[in-house]
Amino acid sequence: MELVQGARSPSLTPLEDSQRIEYASQALHIYNTADPYLRPIRRFIFQTQRQIYPILLPYLNTAANLAHKSPAIITVGILLLFLLIAMQVLNFIRRVMVWWFKVMMRIVFWTVVVLLISAIWQRGVERTVGDLVGWGQELSDVWWREYRRWEGYQNQGSSQGRNPGPMIGRTNARASWR
Numbered sequence: 001m002e003l004v005q006g007a008r009s010p011s012l013t014p015l016e017d018s019q020r021i022e023y024a025s026q027a028l029h030i031y032n033t034a035d036p037y038l039r040p041i042r043r044f045i046f047q048t049q050r051q052i053y054p055i056l057l058p059y060l061n062t063a064a065n066l067a068h069k070s071p072a073i074i075t076v077g078i079l080l081l082f083l084l085i086a087m088q089v090l091n092f093i094r095r096v097m098v099w100w101f102k103v104m105m106r107i108v109f110w111t112v113v114v115l116l117i118s119a120i121w122q123r124g125v126e127r128t129v130g131d132l133v134g135w136g137q138e139l140s141d142v143w144w145r146e147y148r149r150w151e152g153y154q155n156q157g158s159s160q161g162r163n164p165g166p167m168i169g170r171t172n173a174r175a176s177w178r
Contacts, residue, residue, distance in 0.1 A: 120128045
């Protein structure tokens, strides 16, 4: 009989009705408990709304009339909204990538510091400095050797009567560069 009169929903059992009543009583209790804290916030929101409403009403009416007269403006607005959302997502991705890059650089830095300290601890200061100077000298020798080799390739092209200008987009090394 209750189903016919619409007093009760056909999908709810008595157990679900009691759960709904319990949730409602808990929600009412939470509202009454929080009301003294929320009252100043609600009062501020309502006062702000009363003060801003007369100022914004003419602009909102003008915007509504423009949207009614020209629906293309709404389409452009939706497109701009999508672009704004896409930019926000891309900015978030950029910030996450920068954060991970900084974390990795810190890890690399501190790893190098720990390795350097452990090498000094194991080998001693004099031997470690000697090894570092030797490695630096070898690196410098390799760099200068490669620099002279590629400078020779560049000079080889100018001595054969070619344009001695900057070598953009072509190389004189051909297949024998190694």
